[in-house]
Amino acid sequence: xxxxxxxxxxxxxxxxxxxxxxxxxxxxxxxxxxxxxxxxxxxxxxxxxxxxxxxxxxxxxxxxxxxxxxxxxxxxxxxxxxxxxxxxxxxxxxxxxxxxxxxxxxxxxxxxxxxxxxxxxxxxxxxxxxxxxxxxxxxxxxxxxxxxxxxxxxxxxxxxxxxxxxxxxxxxxxxxxxxxxxxxxxxxxxxxxxxxxxxxxxxxxxxxxxxxxxxxxxxxxxxxxxxxxxxxxxxxxxxxxxxxxxxxxxxxxxxxxxxxxxxxxxxxxxxxxxxxxxxxxxxxxxxxxxxxxxxxxxxxxxxxxxxxxxxxxxxxxxxxxxxxxxxxxxxxxxxxxxxxxxxxxxxxx
Numbered sequence: 001x002x003x004x005x006x007x008x009x010x011x012x013x014x015x016x017x018x019x020x021x022x023x024x025x026x027x028x029x030x031x032x033x034x035x036x037x038x039x040x041x042x043x044x045x046x047x048x049x050x051x052x053x054x055x056x057x058x059x060x061x062x063x064x065x066x067x068x069x070x071x072x073x074x075x076x077x078x079x080x081x082x083x084x085x086x087x088x089x090x091x092x093x094x095x096x097x098x099x100x101x102x103x104x105x106x107x108x109x110x111x112x113x114x115x116x117x118x119x120x121x122x123x124x125x126x127x128x129x130x131x132x133x134x135x136x137x138x139x140x141x142x143x144x145x146x147x148x149x150x151x152x153x154x155x156x157x158x159x160x161x162x163x164x165x166x167x168x169x170x171x172x173x174x175x176x177x178x179x180x181x182x183x184x185x186x187x188x189x190x191x192x193x194x195x196x197x198x199x200x201x202x203x204x205x206x207x208x209x210x211x212x213x214x215x216x217x218x219x220x221x222x223x224x225x226x227x228x229x230x231x232x233x234x235x236x237x238x239x240x241x242x243x244x245x246x247x248x249x250x251x252x253x254x255x256x257x258x259x260x261x262x263x264x265x266x267x268x269x270x271x272x273x274x275x276x277x278x279x280x281x282x283x284x285x286x287x288x289x290x291x292x293x294x295x296x297x298x299x300x301x302x303x304x305x306x307x308x309x310x311x312x313x314x315x316x317x318x319x320x321x322x323x324x325x326x327x328x329x330x331x332x333x334x335x336x337x338x339x340x341x342x343x344x345x346x347x348x349x
Contacts, residue, residue, distance in 0.1 A: 144184025
């Protein structure tokens, strides 16, 4: 099966009332872990790469590794997504490479750190939407700004400084025509999201619910949504790590989001913790080992376990073969004739 449109994956998730995990990758073992979990759970999958990942792995290596995944697992729908594109040119280069979906994070300037104005965000996101939809490519936008920094991307801060305004979310969806919308509800990039188990004072699920009521036909996205389980933190620290105590987004809050329009959930930190803990354990307990396979195999298996668990919790498990993938060329026709128009004024008709 060729790589498929993320829009189709999210449309099908909306019909089925489930969410789809979007898992970040930098190397072959991470891709293998995701595909092993998808095969085990019969799940559609979104594999995403940040600008940092593209630089680390080099574009052609990364693209062909994901292409290999689609060849080895032709029964599994795979969308290849550019995470946090910082400019029109970044998104354009991803599309040229073969990505089937891009995120234009116009909430920050091209430096990936400085918040933009609302109109600046609309302008650059709309430009990407026009270019991408003409080619059948999905576009995710962002309104509001997440806290924290990861892969050099992020405004820092707590996550509460730029919460998404529901009125602006509606206007943004109307003026840009994005397929999916990432919103800021208090979550942050990286491992250090919350200093205690989050409640309504720091995780604004009420804002998410309000936005979904106003935008029932727009697929919502939760970024910074690793749960940062204590058991994974403990393994890292047991074998020489020095992680500070931290809390992530509880799975039950993500499931509440899924019941209220969230269709894409970004997960990265949990997988990093699983991999790092497994590698540390081998090198700590068996210091004579030096073959990378001796620690990369358990690392891959540890990540696969986390991904399979998230796929089950998000509800995507069992839905990998529900539908026939639509070609990117057919998606382009749908955008051109208006049948895939997501603007609130049009989607209700």
